């Protein structure tokens with residue numbers, strides 16, 4: 001779906017999320033949201049906050065699982081995705097703190113694989129992700145599933161691609177301060193989500209959007225796996241869709 005600009009696109013995505021939350025509320029069910037970070041979803045989160053404040057949208061039945069976190073990372077750091085999510089969404093809505101899940105960047109290495117298995121088990125015990133929000137990296141990564149990630153990859157510790165680190169280095173004031181690894185939800189859990197919305201804005205994403213939507217399904221471009229998902233929408237602005 002192509003919108004004239006990212007502002008209108010973000011508003012439409014927020015409306016879809018709100019509709020799902022309210023539908024689940026009316027059925028007395030929880031709503032499991034898979035959430036993303038990066039600059040792309042910021043407009044969606046600010047619209048959700050606005051809907052909470054002005055339209056009474058409640059997050060009391062929402063259980064969230066974030067896609068990823070840098071490793072190592074202290075949750076109190078301004079660079080952490082914990083900080084990002086609090087600042088842009090969680091601190092401004094009525095989500096229950098115990099319903100928020102973000103991969104833990106403080107674990108000792110030996111504990112990571114057990115932690116990742118539990119992260120997936122929790123998602124499974126809730127019946128899976130109802131709606132997964134995604135951005136896309138310049139190399140086609142989803143979450144931090146970089147090129148080469150397999151379609152059945154599990155939640156795990158990954159090495160970040162050089163290009164991903166370069167993109168992140170602006171926030172970390174230099175490449176040498178930018179983490180080399182991260183914990184990411186695997187492609188398999190993303191593919192198991194009942195619905196996926198991938199968003200991309202701007203000219204800079206147009207080539208990778210073309211490769212993801214019209215190119216071959218390949219682990220070189222992990223977002224291309226979504227061609228095989230039965231309920232995925234790419235929400236684009238005019239510039240990110242310009243190569244289609």
Ligand code: GLP
Nearest residue numbers: 037038039040135136137143144
């Ligand atoms: C990071 C995140 C991804 C995100 C990507 C794109 O790598 N882990 O989830 O999709 O950045 O970032 P941006 O939205 O800023 O272009």
